[in-house]
Amino acid sequence: xxxxxxxxxxxxxxxxxxxxxxxxxxxxxxxxxxxxxxxxxxxxxxxxxxxxxxxxxxxxxxxxxxxxxxxxxxxxxxxxxxxxxxxxxxxxxxxxxxxxxxxxxxxxxxxxxxxxxxxxxxxxxxxxxxxxxxxxxxxxxxxxxxxxxxxxxx
Numbered sequence: 001x002x003x004x005x006x007x008x009x010x011x012x013x014x015x016x017x018x019x020x021x022x023x024x025x026x027x028x029x030x031x032x033x034x035x036x037x038x039x040x041x042x043x044x045x046x047x048x049x050x051x052x053x054x055x056x057x058x059x060x061x062x063x064x065x066x067x068x069x070x071x072x073x074x075x076x077x078x079x080x081x082x083x084x085x086x087x088x089x090x091x092x093x094x095x096x097x098x099x100x101x102x103x104x105x106x107x108x109x110x111x112x113x114x115x116x117x118x119x120x121x122x123x124x125x126x127x128x129x130x131x132x133x134x135x136x137x138x139x140x141x142x143x144x145x146x147x148x149x150x151x152x153x154x
Contacts, residue, residue: 032122035073035074035122036074039072040146043073043146047125049125050125052127053144054090058145060092060145060148066081067150068080068081068153071121071149073122073124074124075149076119076121078097078148081150089142091142091144093142094140094141095133096139096141100120102126104116104118114130
């Protein structure tokens with residue numbers, strides 16, 4: 001019994017020390033690749049250091065035209081405009097992504113469990129998905145506007 005308790009405490013201590021000394025953002029840096037050399041410093045910080053833009057700062061919040069939203073780094077098609085909705089959160093929000101557009105991971109950076117999503121093609125961070133969206137899916141993809149490029153339907 002003492003041996004199991006000692007092993008558990010050692011494991012717990014190692015986990016805590018790892019979290020302190022190995023920045024969470026560095027754990028996934030090898031999977032990400034800057035493809036667009038024209039990205040601004042703010043875009044790079046959001047997409048590759050998992051930062052977040054200020055709410056209500058994106059002009060894409062008001063985008064209502066038909067078309068598709070693409071990754072600002074690699075150009076991958078991520079969302080159709082018919083999946084966009086006004087969530088009232090201040091970030092462009094979508095009920096669903098296009099199939100295979102993203103890979104997800106669990107994020108505890110704010111002390112709560114959240115699902116973070118990254119472009120499946122280039123690994124760039126885009127935002128978090130929550131279970132409080134409209135429709136039967138109930139999903140809300142909360143995306144940083146600086147990570148997106150909108151291309152209207154022709």
